[in-house]
Amino acid sequence: MAAFFEVEHVSKRFGGLTAVNDVSFQVNRDEIVGLIGPNGAGKTTLIRCLLGILKPDSGKITFKGEDITKRRPWEIVQRGLVGTFQVVKPFRHLPIIANVMVGCLCPRISKKGEWVKRTEVKARDALEFVGIADLALEPASILSHGDLKRLEVARAIATDPELMLLDEPFGGLNPAETELVARSIKRLHKGGRFGRLHSEGPAMLIIEHKLSELMKIVDRVVVLNFGEVLAMGTPEEISKNSKVIEAYTGKEVLIA
Template sequence: MSALLEVRGVAKRFRGLLAVDHVSLTVNDGEIFAVIGPNGAGKTTLFNLIAGVYAPEAGEIAFAGERIDGAAPDAICRRGLARTFQIVRPFPHLSVLDNAIVGALLHEHDVDKARAAAGDVLRRLELWDKRAQKAGSLTLPDRKRLEVARALATHPRLLLLDEVMAGLRPTETDRMVAVLKDLNRHENMTIVLIEHVMRAVMALANRIHVLHHGATIAEGPPEVVTRDPRVIESYLGQADHAVGALG
């Protein structure tokens, strides 16, 4: 397996607070990689650094062998790195289908072909029946699915998913897990996910990277990481993510 995404010692500060403290990680082609950590650990900031929302103050980021740190979000997406937003951002007045078409038009110039491709993505995420609805009228679980569908429609090589399971019921989580597993297995999609729902992380991730106060405290396969005393300690005291949840 070759490295698809390499993050080397990136740092980002907000008003003196070190949100991401010289984090390094390598995501291999075809792998599902999870980033976990308590609230405020710097996970979303790390995502925003990778996706180009911020430029890192230190370190570098390479995607498919080329430096992407400091590049604009749209340029990074065009290279094949698509992301979802933790707080979903559908295009509310457009239909579900049109939302997905916008994504599909990234590499497809023909609108009819993009519509067909968008339809395929919507079927995969079980949104086809709701294609004519305005995205703003969807329920939260559907909006989360649309967020994934839209990113997927851009035909990325790597998918950055920021808490797509949050707010989903267990059965809905299982459906999303199945969709992501299927993508990974049959289309060799590399996936990096930030997730609090450990049930999903344990079911999906090949490797887990744990952040705490912006810094890496552990990395490895799920069964090793969840037994790491520092990881357990960092989660203690957080009622909603007690040790029991780590499994």
């Protein structure tokens, strides 16, 4: 039987540059998996392939037993796989809650005629979850960078995902904000308020540079280097792996 989420031999080239080269790994339903690697290793390119934003040159992506390799991004969201992005691009002039509701514009959440009522409740719940519900009616332009990252998470969780791919959720956050987002990711994964469609919270694949923070919340780590999988293992195994330490020259201590 196929794994919950299975990436098999995925490659992506940009002209003469192979950004992702023959990458294979799995994410199980109950896991949080970290995806790490030096700058330019191909992490963002890979995640964009997995979300249907980029078309891989070869390889296969299976989600809940279905081949989604050729599906469009909105078809993939509809199936329960959603991403958050390294560079956040909200509709700055729209109210914060509208930014979250736009993310729900898929049949997964909306039924004909009920769209506004249902999604407003959903969006408000999501904003409460990340702690910015009191600002719901303000335009997104008033949010600090840290709060924009929280809006990004709210937009994703309002679609009721079963798997979330997070690209640098701690990027540009100060230690207190990082701690806050890390805690909500962990809380979300454990289920609870956002487990309405599913008894458990979403599985997660998290790209992050802040390794000491990431290592605290993941079950397993996949390391990319020059577009290829360099190593896979538990945070403890990865932090002792000499190939990984070499790839991160100057960063010998992975867990601070």
